[in-house]
Each structure stands twice: as structure tokens, then as C-alpha cells.
Amino acid sequence: MKALTYHGAKDVRVENVADPILQQDDDIILRITATAICGSDLHIYRGKIPGMKGGDILGHEFMGIVEETGPGVQRIRRGERVVVPFTISCGECFFCSRSLFAACESTNPGRGAIMNKKDTRAGAGLFGYSHLYGGYPGGQAEYVRVPKANVGPLPIPDSGLADPQVLFLSDILPTGYQAAINAQIVPGSTLAVFGAGPVGLMACASARLLGAERIFLVDHHPYRLEFAAATYGVIPINFDQVDDPAAQIIDATDFRGVDASIDAVGFEAKGSTMETVLTTMKLEGSSGAALRQAIAATRRGGVISVPGVYAGFIHGFLFGDAFEKGLTFKGGQTHVQRFMPELLELIARGELHPEAIVSHMLPLEEAARGYAIFNQKQEDCRKVVLLPQAGSGTTPDLPPV
Numbered sequence: 001m002k003a004l005t006y007h008g009a010k011d012v013r014v015e016n017v018a019d020p021i022l023q024q025d026d027d028i029i030l031r032i033t034a035t036a037i038c039g040s041d042l043h044i045y046r047g048k049i050p051g052m053k054g055g056d057i058l059g060h061e062f063m064g065i066v067e068e069t070g071p072g073v074q075r076i077r078r079g080e081r082v083v084v085p086f087t088i089s090c091g092e093c094f095f096c097s098r099s100l101f102a103a104c105e106s107t108n109p110g111r112g113a114i115m116n117k118k119d120t121r122a123g124a125g126l127f128g129y130s131h132l133y134g135g136y137p138g139g140q141a142e143y144v145r146v147p148k149a150n151v152g153p154l155p156i157p158d159s160g161l162a163d164p165q166v167l168f169l170s171d172i173l174p175t176g177y178q179a180a181i182n183a184q185i186v187p188g189s190t191l192a193v194f195g196a197g198p199v200g201l202m203a204c205a206s207a208r209l210l211g212a213e214r215i216f217l218v219d220h221h222p223y224r225l226e227f228a229a230a231t232y233g234v235i236p237i238n239f240d241q242v243d244d245p246a247a248q249i250i251d252a253t254d255f256r257g258v259d260a261s262i263d264a265v266g267f268e269a270k271g272s273t274m275e276t277v278l279t280t281m282k283l284e285g286s287s288g289a290a291l292r293q294a295i296a297a298t299r300r301g302g303v304i305s306v307p308g309v310y311a312g313f314i315h316g317f318l319f320g321d322a323f324e325k326g327l328t329f330k331g332g333q334t335h336v337q338r339f340m341p342e343l344l345e346l347i348a349r350g351e352l353h354p355e356a357i358v359s360h361m362l363p364l365e366e367a368a369r370g371y372a373i374f375n376q377k378q379e380d381c382r383k384v385v386l387l388p389q390a391g392s393g394t395t396p397d398l399p400p401v
Contacts (some may be wrong), residue, residue, distance in 0.1 A: 001390070003141030004367045006056045009047025010375075012368050017057065020137065020145035025072030028149040030084065032164040033063035035139045037367075037374050037384040038086075038171055039197045040266075040309050044130070045371050051130035059140030060086035060127040061170040062390075063156070063163060067143070075150045082153035084146055086171045088125040088136060091151035102333035106136045107148065123333055140367060142388045154340045157348075164355040164385060165347055168202070173354045174339040175307050176264075178204025180210055182330035183260035183305040187211030190258040192249050192297045194290045196224035198383050199307055200264035201357050204232040207262075209351060216258065218245045218293065222345035223380040231356055246296035257299035263331075265290040266308025288317050292400070295321050306331030357383045364388040 003017045020029055038061050043049050063083040066076055076082060088107045091095050095103035104124035105110040125147075128138020135142060146153060156166055176199050185191060189212045193200050196219035204215055217234040219225055225236035235252075237245045249256050294304050297320050304327055322329070346352045359382040362370050 001142040001366060001381065003057045003137075004059065004364065004386075005054075006044065006052055006058055007054050010045060010372075012045065012058065012371055014365055014367055015055075015193075017055075017141075018337075020143055021209055022068060022070050023145065024147060024148050025070045026148055027070045028066050028073055028076065028146045028153065029068040030062075030064040030069045030082070030139075030144050030146050032062050032064040032139055032142055032144060032388045033081070034064070034167045035059050035141075035364075035388065036167060036170075036172075036385045037061075039199060039388065040129075041371070042375050043266075043309065044113075045375055049132075050129050051132035052136075053131060053135075056128070056130070056135070056145075057137040057141055058128045059138035059298045060129055061172070062127075062139030062144065063167050063170065064144075066153075069149070073149045076153055076155055081156045081158075083156060083166055083169045083340070084127070084139065084144075084153050085169075085174075085340065086127055086129075087123075087333065087336055088127065088134070088147055089151050089337060092150055096151070099335060099338045101151075101337045103335075139205045140364070140386060140388075142364070143251065152337060154337075154344065156344070159348060161348065162355075164358055165353075166344065166362075167385065168198075168354040169336075169340050169343055171334070171336065172198045172202050173206075173343055173352070174336045175199050175334040176204075177205045177206040177339055177343060178334045179262045179264065179305045179307040180206035180212075183207070183262055183303050184281075185210040185212050185260065188213045189260065190214045190216075190253055192216040192218065192246075192261040192294065193264060194218045194261065194294055195264035195266075195308065196228055197264065198357055200262070201228060201232070201382070202354065203262045203264055203307065204228055205352060205354070206235055208232055208348070214253075214258075216245075216249050216252070216297075221377055224382060227357075227382065246293045249297040253299070253300075257297050259299060260303040260305060261292045261294035261298045263294050263304065263306045263308045266306075292318055295325070295327065298325065298327060300325045301327075303328045303330065307334070358385055360384045362386055370386065 055211045087102045088103040089101040092106045107125035125134030191212045215234045218237045220240040228234045261342045
């Protein structure tokens with residue numbers, strides 16, 4: 001089959017690789033009809049994620065048709081169309097039994113094996129995201145093996161929903177929704193979202209759904225800010241034009257700050273010169289720029305929700321300010337399985353339109369170009385969907401929003 005493989009920083013290639021096979025009784029083999037490039041895939045593309053090996057197959061946002069099932073698969077049938085969550089969860093362990101699927105303690109031997117010790121930070125295995133997370137081949141390919149198929153894949157009813165409408169149930173829509181839930185959004189809430197990438201946009205959509213009254217969106221790509229203002233009614237703030245976005249937000253909220261902030265940027269936030277030097281020298285793992293702004297912009301007693309990926313040490317994390325303000329922090333990988341059915345119903349009822357953010361639909365053969373334009377913010381790129389089976393299966397056309 002054809003698959004997108006990793007060969008180093010900014011070196012990804014579509015190559016012929018061995019077809020996947022069933023390995024466990026509860027595996028399925030999925031024929032991919034649509035897969036997407038995630039913002040967190042760009043961390044890999046830039047060479048920022050350890051534990052990658054040459055030839056690893058990338059991709060953790062995908063859906064398709066079930067081609068084969070193991071004898072232990074009871075929840076789905078051959079021929080069904082399903083969306084697969086990016087986390088691989090057993091459904092039975094201490095954490096899965098509490099619906100904390102991203103914390104599954106049985107599907108990821110990776111981090112502990114690499115570091116030669118038991119590592120309590122390690123959560124669930126992830127598709128296509130380094131051997132720190134189990135080394136599972138990803139779904140930017142024509143076919144993929146899906147373990148734990150009785151827990152993860154969500155069948156899509158034959159109700160006319162096109163792939164782009166439901167594809168993002170795999171990651172960014174539940175991630176943005178969980179971020180809004182963690183931010184304790186209620187009708188009338190004020191919110192600041194840092195980062196207008198796909199997760200930031202899904203957080204804005206989710207916050208609107210939950211009743212947020214005003215949403216400030218901070219980024220420095222005008223085309224993304226313009227799209228979000230037109231689509232979600234946000235108040236855009238371009239940090240290339242405003243020296244202190246948090247100060248502007250405070251001024252606009254009776255000098256209190258917003259009820260909550262969502263950091264949808266993560267560890268590659270554009271920081272100070274010193275932070276750039278420290279990360280280059282591997283003396284810190286993450287920039288604290290977005291978190292500092294979130295702390296500053298949030299009112300006393302407010303909430304900081306962090307769906308953005310962080311790693312290692314953070315320079316200038318203002319815990320004293322967070323303590324003084326009495327802030328609550330919530331973050332972590334998304335418990336996708338928990339939210340997928342609810343979000344599918346909202347899409348089917350026309351209350352959510354995640355497909356609106358798609359700007360590029362490309363055949364799998366053009367995946368390397370898709371990564372390059374997404375990474376460099378070219379062609380007003382918001383989200384890239386790859387079509388391994390272009391010309392077959394469900395239509396690639398985007399429905400009107």
C-alpha cells in the first residue's frame with residue numbers, strides 16, 4: 001500500500017510499504033477514505049518529537065471502511081464506515097473505567113521502554129505519533145490496523161453525512177470541545193482563545209455552542225483571524241500589531257479579564273529571544289509565551305484550559321500570579337471516545353459544522369506538499385484533508401455550511 005512515512009525533519013515521503021495485517025483478536029483493518037494533517041503532526045514534521053524512526057507511518061486523524069475484523073470484534077462489522085479516535089484505549093483499565101481514555105494504562109509501552117523505567121506520565125498509545133506513544137503506524141495511508149476496535153471506532157450512520165463533516169471527530173473537534181468544557185463555558189461567559197489553528201477554531205465553535213457571549217481570539221495570521229471573525233463571531237487580536245493582547249482583553253472586560261482562557265498553541269508558541277535560544281539548546285522543552293498571556297488575561301477565580309501540547313520544562317511560568325489570582329488549570333490529551341457520540345449527534349442536527357475549516361483537499365500522493373503549505377501557512381491554509389482513495393467511496397466535495 002501507499003503511506004506517508006517520516007525520514008527526518010521536513011522530510012516526509014509517500015512510499016510503498018507492507019499492508020497491515022490483523023495481530024490481535026480485537027483488531028480491524030480499515031480502508032482509509034479520508035485522513036487529515038493535524039497541527040500536532042507539524043511538531044513531528046519540524047523534528048520536535050523524540051522517539052521517531054525512519055519509515056514510521058504518520059497520521060492520527062482518519063476514517064474509512066472496515067475491511068477485515070478479528071474474531072473478537074463485536075461492536076462493528078465489515079463494510080461499516082467508522083471514525084477512529086487518535087487515542088488507543090483498552091476500555092477496561094483503571095482510567096478507561098472512569099472515561100479517562102487518554103490515560104489508558106495498557107496500550108502504551110513506549111515511554112517507559114525508551115527511558116528504561118516505569119513512567120507514570122505515559123498515557124494511551126497514539127496512532128502515528130512516535131515510539132514514545134507505542135509506535136503504532138498511523139492513518140495517512142491507504143490502510144491501517146486499528147487495535148482495540150471494540151472501544152475506539154465510531155460507526156457513522158448512513159444518513160448522508162460526508163467524510164469531511166465527521167472526520168474531525170477523530171481528534172480536533174473533541175479536543176476543542178473538551179477544551180471548552182474544561183474552561184467551564186456557560187451562557188454569557190467571556191473567553192480568550194490563544195491560537196487560531198484547527199484546535200483553536202474548534203474551541204471557538206464549541207464555546208459558541210455552549211453559550212459563550214464574547215470570544216477574543218489571539219493569533220498573528222490575518223487570514224485565520226478574518227475567517228474566525230466571519231465564521232464564529234470572534235473578536236480578533238493580532239499580536240504582531242498589539243504589544244500586549246492580554247492588556248487589551250482586560251481593558252475590554254471591565255478591567256477584570258475573561259472568565260476563562262484556552263491555550264490552543266502549546267509548546268511551540270512564539271516566545272522571547274531567550275526562550276528561542278533555550279529551546280534550541282534543549283535547556284527547556286516549551287515556550288511559556290501563550291500561558292503567560294492566558295494567565296494575565298484571565299480574571300481572578302477563572303480557568304485556564306490547555307489543549308495545546310506541552311513537553312518538558314517551561315521558562316517563566318508565572319505560578320505566583322496564578323496562585324494570587326486563584327486560577328484553575330485543566331489540560332491534557334483528549335478523552336475522544338467520551339465525546340464522539342454526543343458530537344456526532346450535534347453534527348447530524350446541523351448544530352456543528354467542523355468541515356467549515358477545511359481549506360485544502362489533496363490526494364495522498366500530495367501529502368508532502370500538504371505538510372509544507374500547512375507548516376508555512378501558505379495559500380491561506382487552515383486544514384488539509386488527504387484522500388487515499390480519491391475517486392472512490394464517499395464524495396470528497398464539501399457540503400454547504
